[in-house]
Amino acid sequence: MNTIVRVDLKTGTIKTEQLSDDYKLLAGRALTSKIISDEVDPACDPLGESNKLVFASGLFAGQTVSCVNRLSIGSKSPLTGTIKESNAGGSFALKMGRLGIRAIIFEKIVSDGGPQILYLSKDEVKLLPANEYTHQTVYDAATRIRNRFGEKVGISLVGPTGERLSLAAGIANTDKDGRPSRYCGRGGLGSVMGSKGIKAVVIDDDGTENPMVANEAYFKEVKKEVTQEIVNNEQVANSFTKFGTAGLVKLTNSMGALPTHNFSKGSFEKAELINGDELYRLIDERSGEGAHSHACMPGCLIKCSNIFPDEQGKEIVGPLEYETIGLIGSNCGIDSLDVISKINYKCNNLGLDTIDIGGAIAVAMEAGVIEFGDSQKALELVDEIEKDTYIGRIIASGGKRAGEVLGVRRIPACKGQIMPAYDPRAIKGLGVTYATSTMGADHTAGQTIRAQVEHTSPEGQVEASREAQLVNTMLDICGVCFFMASGIKKNFQLLANLVESVYGVKCKVENLEAIAEKTLAIEKDFNNRAGFSDASDYLPQFFYTEENPDVKTVFDVSTDDMRKIHNH
Amino acid sequence: MNTIVRVDLKTGTIKTEQLSDDYKLLAGRALTSKIISDEVDPACDPLGESNKLVFASGLFAGQTVSCVNRLSIGSKSPLTGTIKESNAGGSFALKMGRLGIRAIIFEKIVSDGGPQILYLSKDEVKLLPANEYTHQTVYDAATRIRNRFGEKVGISLVGPTGERLSLAAGIANTDKDGRPSRYCGRGGLGSVMGSKGIKAVVIDDDGTENPMVANEAYFKEVKKEVTQEIVNNEQVANSFTKFGTAGLVKLTNSMGALPTHNFSKGSFEKAELINGDELYRLIDERSGEGAHSHACMPGCLIKCSNIFPDEQGKEIVGPLEYETIGLIGSNCGIDSLDVISKINYKCNNLGLDTIDIGGAIAVAMEAGVIEFGDSQKALELVDEIEKDTYIGRIIASGGKRAGEVLGVRRIPACKGQIMPAYDPRAIKGLGVTYATSTMGADHTAGQTIRAQVEHTSPEGQVEASREAQLVNTMLDICGVCFFMASGIKKNFQLLANLVESVYGVKCKVENLEAIAEKTLAIEKDFNNRAGFSDASDYLPQFFYTEENPDVKTVFDVSTDDMRKIHNH
DSSP: OOEEEEEETTTTEEEEEEOOGGGTTOOHHHHHHHHHHHHSOTTSOTTSTTOEEEEEEOTTTTSOSTTOOOEEEEEEOTTTSSEEEEEEOSSHHHHHHHHTEEEEEEESOOOSSSOEEEEEOSSOEEEEEOGGGTTOOHHHHHHHHHHHHOTTOEEEEOOHHHHTTOTTBOEEEOOTTSOOOEEEOGGGHHHHHHHHTEEEEEEOOTTOOOOOOSOHHHHHHHHHHHHHHHHTOHHIIIIIHHHGGGGHHHHHHHHTOSOBTTTTBSOOTTGGGTSHHHHHHHHHHHOTTOEEEEOSSTTOSSOBEEEEEOTTSOEEESOOOHHHIIIIIGGGTOOOHHHHHHHHHHHHHHTBOHHHHHHHHHHHHHTTSSOTTOHHHHHHHHHHHHHTOHHHHHHHTHHHHHHHHHTOSOOOEETTEEOOSSOTTTSHHHHHHHHHSTTSSOGGGSOOTTSSSOTTSSTTHHHHHHHHHHHHHHHHHHTOOHHHHHHTTTOTHHHHHHHHHHHOSOOOHHHHHHHHHHHHHHHHHHHHHTTOOGGGOOOOTHHHHSOBTTTTBOOOOOHHHHHTGGGO | OOEEEEEETTTTEEEEEEOOGGGTTOOHHHHHHHHHHHHSOTTSOTTSTTOEEEEEEOTTTTSOSTTOOOEEEEEEOTTTSSEEEEEEOSSHHHHHHHHTEEEEEEESOOOSSSOEEEEEOSSOEEEEEOGGGTTOOHHHHHHHHHHHHOTTOEEEEOOHHHHTTOTTBOEEEOOTTSOOOEEEOGGGHHHHHHHHTEEEEEEOOTTOOOOOOSOHHHHHHHHHHHHHHHHTOHHIIIIIHHHGGGGHHHHHHHHTOSOBTTTTBSOOTTGGGTSHHHHHHHHHHHOTTOEEEEOSSTTOSSOBEEEEEOTTSOEEESOOOHHHIIIIIGGGTOOOHHHHHHHHHHHHHHTBOHHHHHHHHHHHHHTTSSOTTOHHHHHHHHHHHHHTOHHHHHHHTHHHHHHHHHTOSOOOEETTEEOOSSOTTTSHHHHHHHHHSTTSSOGGGSOOTTSSSOTTSSTTHHHHHHHHHHHHHHHHHHTOOHHHHHHTTTOTHHHHHHHHHHHOSOOOHHHHHHHHHHHHHHHHHHHHHTTOOGGGOOOOTHHHHSOBTTTTBOOOOOHHHHHTTTOO
């Protein structure tokens, strides 16, 4: 787990470097942000030659501990103009761990001859022509790549929208079944990958084993403890595994935090048609290829994912997640899980972030392109992206640009990126995160929904967001999913113990927190060098002036307090 | 000249305030920027309720001295996110001066009942319904408004694109003949006016006289001196009056600074078909309604404007200016003054800035929407804006957004605004201005083409730009056009003498410079509070990495030096 693969796409040169000791505990987001900050000019054009795209596995990649194999991808974002890390499940990072690869750095741009594939196995790392996959959809390309390289390879790839440099394009990763639906969705990283001329990264861990750990006995003990914690956790069993993230619909709707009709209110009159109960019921009733519970990473014990089937029991999409339900469902006034899941699949297949596309459809609805709640027209709008029409281009550029082009005043975005499915007036800590995060509006940058605060009060939100940003960064460094934090009841010493057992170094939670703090500081510094400042950290004005009718409050956390968040 | 008209559009309340003594010498850009800075939240949504739109006349408005009656319009720009002032000729500011109005401040947004007209005369100031002009083109609306209010009124108005909140929309002003072609074009101020629900401002100075001056005898003497300077100036006679701004084509083409094919080179092989000589020849040959020389402001002695006729001698557009020829001509590979002037007219009629539209067409050409040099398709593309199709919306949102939506990597814009027609690698002082100006890429913010520097060398450019930014700001405060500076051979003491004679205060050039310095500082501070910083001041990366083949150099002025420009 100490190799960095550096790929110069202009010359086709591939170098492997050994991680220096200083970098021993830099993984995941800590590593992507460190490399981007050290090596990329903050003033660069994100889609130009000097931006870099960095894949990094987390601290425990390759180990078969539950929830520890997320893949971080980092770059300067063309959507936000900031530094960016976006992470996802799937099997890619686990295979990186088994191949001993901590990071892959893509530099420059393929100079001619069309898109390429980077192929990594224990025997070789090589670039291959990918012309035969040019402009192919994500599922088609993934199927063909698996047919060519084997069913068990991991694939990270972009769809036609990434190749077209659409700013809402993400990077898809295959899950344990080869389904390319685990998305590093946010920040337009798919357009960066497309700009570099990389269609896919294929990773084959055939013939490898789990990486060695420093203290095998201790590792087994910690792993067992983690397993016990998760297996015995009632919240995991009764909520995460049963309803997945979709369980949140009921909660946010009751909190007045479920974005509805382009963030004009916080509850949806048809919420019961798109909530976790209904999702569960439909999967149950339709059965077939459907599944209530599915692991996004091999070895996951929480299995919060799902597979949503149609009436004939045939898979529409897997997983169908809360953010997609919120942004494409209630926020567009769409009350059908069938429609939401079909749009979700279309987005996945085109290579798009469902949050920014949901936001774009909603602003298009506000502009009168189609009506709120018009499911058929919403499906057709996404088809316009596939046909690459001009309205398709507008939508595929994400909600911020779509709103600007269509003349919409109310655009729920921070630093160019559409907010996820939590109204910042109803969960004000998340409003602070949206405004102050180093990467634009992003719930995974500092989720406060479980924080012990009065969510509609301005009090304590900066502290809650600061704490959440730190914890989330720590998890992103570990390659650990957010639900694991609940699974282990925030006993983060278990993560520190894992570090001790894997790396043979002393580690306390404070040490991990220190890396997270340092990472946040590096990111903030990059953004400052890119031209942002504390004064860039605010929400769109309408959240300060328009009441959310469900909670009867505007966003009223003090701007001065927010600006102190990174300088406490 | 000491009244401020404050219009609360939400309530329809109109108040007049007297200018306090502190504000005596604050006019034009100094006044718009001071008011915006004092009264507008820098974090506000530029198209939302809390932004304001300020019209201000210059220090000598109402006087019949040559070149002193430009109108400044200021706001927070939705295109750049910065503070913005854009100024134009026409008769509006002269009439403001005669009515004793220094500024008009539009606050909030018309709450219902559609767009309105603000009408000002010596007897009344009132809001009137403008529904009958909704979505009308600029020329149609101006004609009807003149038919209704009289041929001699001054009109400032927006076209359908301003009403649609298109980010490349400007504000048109009528010239002395009532032709609505004097544009406050830049920064999307037309969309701000549209967002407020103001279709037009109509100003009627019937029954008024030139404003009193403090020292009539001295005023006449200074006026005479200014007149003599301009009348006897050979550059004025042989260049400005004869060829107008179009005379620049030959110069910039020879310098390698004429943007060609989306800023991919600095000279155009067909330049002789679109230069000042050809313009002169065609106007001469076609005669009819054409005119080599035309005054944009009443009383102007330079008369750098023109009226360009078609083969039958019928007016196509007036004026046809250098920036339009550069951006819509060479930068799009279009080699016909007929086509350029037709596109210019269409833009004027739709209410659009020709610089940002030229930039948008060029990036669309780079994206393959149409071919470089395809005149017919370029005309049709502008017709798409009239039809309000999606590609029309994309183009009307300006070159930056158009490029982002269409997946173009090379977008020649700073802070969201397309560069005017000077390649920053060939005239590096202008590159410094584009990067560091308080309002995005704008030549009028600091024109260095006549600076005594080696334009392709990085040396001395920061100083040249600093000096030019100061001079240009001073002129913008005086309401004086840039050509007057040449007309009076930069003897700015004449402007100070005018201040003395009009206001009865002691004034030296240093006093005017001090107001300009203070204005720049206020603007910079506003931008900092909006989230910009010195680190926001850079050119798009391709100017640093791609050589301009005509001058064989990249942009290489030190970033560190540029960042010191406002803090010397």
